Amino acid sequence: MINDKVRKLVVGCALLLAAGPSLAADPDTQKQLDGIKAAIPKFAIPMREVGDRFQNIYFAAHGGNWALAAYMSKYMNGAMNPAMLTKPAEYAVWKNFNDNTFASVNKAIMAKDVKAFDTAYKAVVDDCNSCHKGMGYGFIKVVKLGGPADSGIDYKVKSEPGDVPK
Ligand code: HEC
Structure with missing residues (x-):
């Protein structure tokens, strides 16, 4: 269950990150993206x-x-x-x-x-x-x-x- 959620989060994040420079340029959005990324498991x-x-x-x-x-x-x-x-x-x-x-x-x-x-x-x-x-x-x-x-x-x-x- 948890892993399913993690996978969905990863896919969601990848989509957000791929959404283009306009999104990444907004500091608030970038901060949120960084926060999400930091919460995703590493190794x-x-x-x-x-x-x-x-x-x-x-x-x-x-x-x-x-x-x-x-x-x-x-x-x-x-x-x-x-x-x-x-x-x-x-x-x-x-x-x-x-x-x-x-x-x-x-x-x-x-x-x-x-x-x-x-x-x-x-x-x-x-x-x-x-x-x-x-x-x-x-x-x-x-x-x-x-x-x-x-x-x-x-x-x-x-x-x-x-x-x-x-
Ligand atoms: C690409 C390199 C790499 C390979 C290949 C690899 N590991 Fe790991 N493994 C790591 C790293 C790095 C950590 C420490 C994780 C960290 O601190 O981020 C780790 C940690 C672990 C842990 C401890 C996890 C915990 O926190 O309790 C186990 C168990 C483990 N690996 C099993 C395996 C097994 C079994 C295999 C082979 C089938 C394997 N690993 C292959 C890199 C690797």
Whole structure:
């Protein structure tokens, strides 16, 4: 729910910002825009969601709930959308990570290949942590949990990776 609101706010803000120089030139409007922008999450809040969804992906894949794994991956990336606006330079690094480095995990999910998934997932944990180190957050070290971050979902529902609605 909250994330939906955040996403709508981001889209709304992007539209306002794109509305042109006449809007931006008005100091009051600019002040309001800056205020809205300051209230949109930067990296820490979306990363919280990335962390949880990333943990959940593992248990979904191992439970044969491939649609849930694909779904978690989709919204793991979607969680970072506010950073497009609030931290564009850092978001570009995230996008590169998700499009390229994380592709091996997504590929294994689409192929329902548990072995390839395990190899890719394990390797990616190091990549998460390299980015943390590179951005001065070496003290945030991701480790795989013994169970999913969200226990209120059945990870063993059998499903196909393509079952996620577009
Ligand atoms: C583009 C670089 C980058 C990548 C890639 C990245 N992170 Fe992060 N992550 C950050 C930064 C920066 C922070 C600190 C946030 C801040 O203070 O703004 C962070 C913080 C976190 C946190 C702590 C959030 C909190 O406040 O509780 C978790 C958990 C996390 N990341 C998980 C992950 C996982 C899991 C992956 C890989 C799937 C990952 N991150 C990939 C940059 C990255």
